[in-house]
Amino acid sequence: MMTTLRNHIAEIASFSDQEFEYISSHFHHKKMKKNQFLLQAGQQKVNKYFVLNGILKSYYIDKNDKEHIIQFAQPDWWITDYNAFFNNKEVTINVDCITDCELLYISNQDLEKLSAEFHKMEHFFRVKSNAGYVASQLRILTMLNLTAMERFNHFISLYPNLIQSIPKYLIASYIGVSREMLSRLSKSVTNHTK
Amino acid sequence: MMTTLRNHIAEIASFSDQEFEYISSHFHHKKMKKNQFLLQAGQQKVNKYFVLNGILKSYYIDKNDKEHIIQFAQPDWWITDYNAFFNNKEVTINVDCITDCELLYISNQDLEKLSAEFHKMEHFFRVKSNAGYVASQLRILTMLNLTAMERFNHFISLYPNLIQSIPKYLIASYIGVSREMLSRLSKSVTNHTK
Structure with a gap:
C-alpha cells in the first residue's frame, strides 16, 4: 500500500x-x-x-x-x-x-x-x-453558470470511472438535477456517441 | 511598495x-x-x-x-x-x-x-x-446552503471594509440577491447592532 x-x-x-x-x-x-x-x-x-x-x-x-x-x-x-x-x-x-x-x-x-x-x-x-x-x-464555475448537460459532461470528464460505479442519485445530486433529468442527459450522451 | x-x-x-x-x-x-x-x-x-x-x-x-x-x-x-x-x-x-x-x-x-x-x-x-x-x-458552501442573511454576514466577515467602498449592486451580485433584498438585509443588520 x-x-x-x-x-x-x-x-x-x-x-x-x-x-x-x-x-x-x-x-x-x-x-x-x-x-x-x-x-x-x-x-x-x-x-x-x-x-x-x-x-x-x-x-x-x-x-x-x-x-x-x-x-x-x-x-x-x-x-x-x-x-x-x-x-x-x-x-x-x-x-x-x-x-x-x-x-x-x-x-x-x-x-x-x-x-x-x-x-x-x-x-x-x-x-x-x-x-x-x-x-x-472550477466547481464554483460549474455551479454558477453551466447548463445541466455541461455539468453532466464536466462530471464525466472529472470522474470518468464513477458513472458506472456509484448510485445515480448521487450523480444527480452532484450535478444538481433530478434523477429523471439525469436519465435524460445520460441517454442523450449515449445517443450522440453511438 | x-x-x-x-x-x-x-x-x-x-x-x-x-x-x-x-x-x-x-x-x-x-x-x-x-x-x-x-x-x-x-x-x-x-x-x-x-x-x-x-x-x-x-x-x-x-x-x-x-x-x-x-x-x-x-x-x-x-x-x-x-x-x-x-x-x-x-x-x-x-x-x-x-x-x-x-x-x-x-x-x-x-x-x-x-x-x-x-x-x-x-x-x-x-x-x-x-x-x-x-x-x-467556503465559497462553495455559501453558495450551496446559506440563507441570504447568512451570505450577507459571510460577506461582511470576509470583506469588512468593502461594504462602504464598493457599489451595492456588486455586493448584491456576490451574495446572489436583488438590490432591494440587499437593502433590506443591510437595514436589518443595522437595526440589530443599534
Missing part, C-alpha cells in the same frame, strides 16, 4: 528508499466498510486522507436536511475538510464511504513536519494544494 | 535584505485606473497579482451575459485565474479594477523558480495556496 503512495508522490518529487521509509512512517492505514463515515460535522480532529481503494463523497447537510455533494474522491485522490484541517477548526462537512475503502492518512502536524524537513515534500504538497484550489474554482 | 510585499511575506517566512532584494527583482509593478480590466476571458498569458492598493473583482460572464462574481480582492490579497495560471490554460474569467489599483505581479515561471530556489518561498506559496483553497471551499 505504501508503494501506491510512493508512485503517487514520485509523479511530482522523488525520494531515496531511506527518505521514503521515513516519510511513510508518518502515514497510517485505515480500512472502512461501505456507508461508514470518515468525517462528521462537529468533530474536532481531522486528518488528510489519501485514497488507496474505494470511492468517497464529501457533502454538506443544510437546515432542511438536504444533502449537497461537494466532491467525490477516488483512488489516488486526497480528501478532507480543508478548513478544519489547515485552520484547526471544527469539521463542518461530512465524508462517507460509498464503497468499501482503504485509506492512508496523515495528521496536519506531521504534514507540516515533513514539509519543513524536506523541501521536496513542501513542493509536493504545494502542487497538491494548487490542484485542489483549481478544482474548487 | 516592496516593503508592503516584504511585510506580507514576513508573516509567514523571513528573508535577509539580500535574499529579499533578489526575490523582489522577480516582481513587477503595475498601476491601473478604475474600470480597467486586468484579465479578460480568452487571453493566453496570465500572471499572479498582489494587491498594493485598490479593489478588484473576478467574475464569470455566462451565455446570457449575466455577470457572476467569484471573489473580490483588496490590499494584501492575491488574485488571478488559478486554472489558467497553474495549468497554462486560456483565461476563462475576468478581473476588473473597481477602483484605481496598484499591483505587483509575478509570472508562473518566476514563482516556480523562486519556490525551487528557496524552501521558505515554497512554504510561503503553499500556505497561500492552502488559504485560497479553503476560501474557495
